[in-house]
Structures are given as structure tokens and as C-alpha cells.
Amino acid sequence: MVDYDAAVAAVQDPNADPILLAKIAYENPEFGANVAVNPRCYPGLKRWIAEFGDERARETLTQYGFTADAFGGPVQDQEAPEQAAQQAAEQQPADAYAADQYAAAQQTAVDQYAAAQPAVDQYAAQQPAAQAAFEEPVATNPYGFTAEQALTTTDQMQIAQIAQYAPELRACIARNPNTYPALIEWLGQLGDPAINAALAFRQ
Numbered sequence: 074m075v076d077y078d079a080a081v082a083a084v085q086d087p088n089a090d091p092i093l094l095a096k097i098a099y100e101n102p103e104f105g106a107n108v109a110v111n112p113r114c115y116p117g118l119k120r121w122i123a124e125f126g127d128e129r130a131r132e133t134l135t136q137y138g139f140t141a142d143a144f145g146g147p148v149q150d151q152e153a154p155e156q157a158a159q160q161a162a163e164q165q166p167a168d169a170y171a172a173d174q175y176a177a178a179q180q181t182a183v184d185q186y187a188a189a190q191p192a193v194d195q196y197a198a199q200q201p202a203a204q205a206a207f208e209e210p211v212a213t214n215p216y217g218f219t220a221e222q223a224l225t226t227t228d229q230m231q232i233a234q235i236a237q238y239a240p241e242l243r244a245c246i247a248r249n250p251n252t253y254p255a256l257i258e259w260l261g262q263l264g265d266p267a268i269n270a271a272l273a274f275r276q
Contacts, residue, residue, distance in 0.1 A: 074100050074101075075093070075096055075097050075100060075101060077101075080097045080101050080104050081104075083097055084097065084104055084107035084108055084111055085107075085111075086111075086113075087111070087112050087113070088113065089111055089113045090113070090253065090255050091113050091114070091115050091118070091229070091230060091233045092233070092255050092256065092259070093255070094108050094111055094113060094114055094118065095108075095118050095121075098118060098121070098122055098126070102126060102127050102130070103127065105122050105126035105127055105129070105130030105133075106126075106127075106129045106130040106132075106133040108122065108130075109122050109126070109130055109133050109134050109137075109139075110133060110137070113229075113230065115230045115233050115234055116234070117234060117237055117238070119134060119139050120139075122134060123139055209224075209245070210241050210242060210244060210245065210267075211241070212239065212241065212242060213239075213241050214238055214239035214240075214241065214242070216234075216238045216239065218234070218235045218238065218239040218242060219242075220242055220245050222235065223235050223239070223242040223245030223246050223249060224245045224248060224249055225249065226249065226251065227251045229251070229253055232246055232249065232251065232252050232253070232256065233256065236256055236259075236260070243260060243263070243265070243268055244265070244267040244268050244270070244271040245271070246260065247260050247268045247271035247272045247274075247275070248271045248274055248275065250275070257272065257275075260272065
């Protein structure tokens with residue numbers, strides 16, 4: 074769990090790691106308003122805070138023009154809440170950063186990041202033949218993210234969004250030289266052969 078002093082420093086840092094901000098919002102709800110106004114707080118995290126954050130966080134987002142229904146998505150289907158919940162689960166919704174499984178997967182990557190060796194080192198040693206021709210995946214996400222974007226974008230927030238909303242493009246994100254280290258470590262924990270090969274290619 075992120076301690077109080079570290080959380081205070083992170084929410085005030087304009088270059089904070091988006092994954093760390095998500096972890097703080099999930100584990101320390103009292104920092105929700107501070108996370109929401111941080112320039113590194115990506116839309117999916119704002120949507121989660123707008124729905125599940127405390128009253129102060131929701132009011133803060135409202136003042137900036139962000140409300141839960143402003144983001145759309147199946148979670149907002151008020152006429153059929155059960156169907157909306159099912160669709161949200163099937164589509165890996167924007168609140169995935171707050172899901173228990175995701176938080177557990179991120180625990181090691183965030184807490185041990187400073188001392189851990191990048192996961193790509195292991196894959197480079199284990200898969201020396203991974204630099205074979207890369208077969209570009211077909212983008213199937215409904216958000217319009219493309220393989221070309223995933224491979225070349227320098228926008229860290231967009232990289233985080235692609236990793237969250239377009240799982241079929243994670244191998245491309247793994248090859249993108251601009252992908253930030255904490256996300257690389259998380260990708261290395263997924264155990265996906267295509268991602269592992271892409272990580273080895275970075276070497």
C-alpha cells in the first residue's frame with residue numbers, strides 16, 4: 074500500500090506515473106480529488122473516480138466538467154443495470170485499474186520498481202530468437218486505437234490507455250521504445266508469449 078508521504082508527493086508531481094496515481098486512488102480514497110486534478114490522471118481513471126470516488130473527488134471532477142456519464146460506456150446504462158454490468162465485465166471497462174485482480178498484479182511492479190531489474194532483461198536472455206519478423210496484430214478495440222499508434226506514440230497517457238483498452242495491441246506497446254518502465258514491468262508479468270517476444274525485441 075502506498076504510504077501517506079509517498080501519496081502526497083505523487084499527487085503533487087506533474088510527471089507522476091499514471092499507474093501509481095491509479096493505485097493511490099484505489100487504496101487511498103481520500104486522495105481521489107488530488108489524483109483527479111493531476112495532469113497525468115488519464116480519462117479512464119477520471120471515469121472511475123467520477124463513479125466510485127468519495128464526494129469531494131466527484132465534486133472536484135464536476136467542477137472541471139467531468140462526470141461519470143460524461144465518459145459514456147456500458148456502466149452508465151441506467152435502464153438495464155444488470156446488462157450494463159455484464160457488458161462492463163466482458164469489455165474490460167475503464168475501471169479496470171480499480172479492479173482487485175489488476176491492483177494485485179500491479180502491487181509488485183509499483184512497490185518494487187525502484188529495486189527491481191526490468192523484466193525485459195529476463196526475456197532477452199531466455200528468448201534470443203525473439204527478434205524475428207514482427208507480425209502486426211489486427212486492432213479490434215472499439216476505441217479506434219491502431220497498431221501504428223501503439224508502436225510509435227510518445228504520449229505516455231495514450232500508451233496507458235492503449236494498454237488498458239486495447240489488449241490486442243499490448244505486444245505493440247511492449248515494442249514501443251517510449252513505453253514507460255512501470256508499464257513494461259506489468260506487461261512482463263502477464264505471461265503472454267507475443268508480449269514476451271516483443272519485450273525481448275527491445276534489447
